Amino acid sequence: MNNRKWTEEEKQHARQMRYKADEIRRLEEKIKQLESERTLFRTHATDRFKWWIKLLHDGQDPSLAWLVEHDARFLQSVSYFSWW
Numbered sequence: 001m002n003n004r005k006w007t008e009e010e011k012q013h014a015r016q017m018r019y020k021a022d023e024i025r026r027l028e029e030k031i032k033q034l035e036s037e038r039t040l041f042r043t044h045a046t047d048r049f050k051w052w053i054k055l056l057h058d059g060q061d062p063s064l065a066w067l068v069e070h071d072a073r074f075l076q077s078v079s080y081f082s083w084w
Contacts, residue, residue: 037078
């Protein structure tokens with residue numbers, strides 16, 4: 001192993017590199033979380049759309065109480081985000 005002493009500049013550079021590596025890991029985890037939630041939203045929207053089509057095809061009225069309760073539970077299970 002090299003016993004050379006690090007200069008202060010080299011130490012600072014090493015700290016910055018560790019910080020950047022930690023930041024990259026944190027951002028990769030955030031990306032995974034967002035992709036997972038995007039999949040949940042797509043699935044939810046697809047299922048909801050199919051439900052509406054089936055109701056309209058069968059000439060039925062939706063149960064709005066069920067719809068509100070079900071969507072409220074779903075929205076509480078995912079992270080908050082803004083549409084704009």
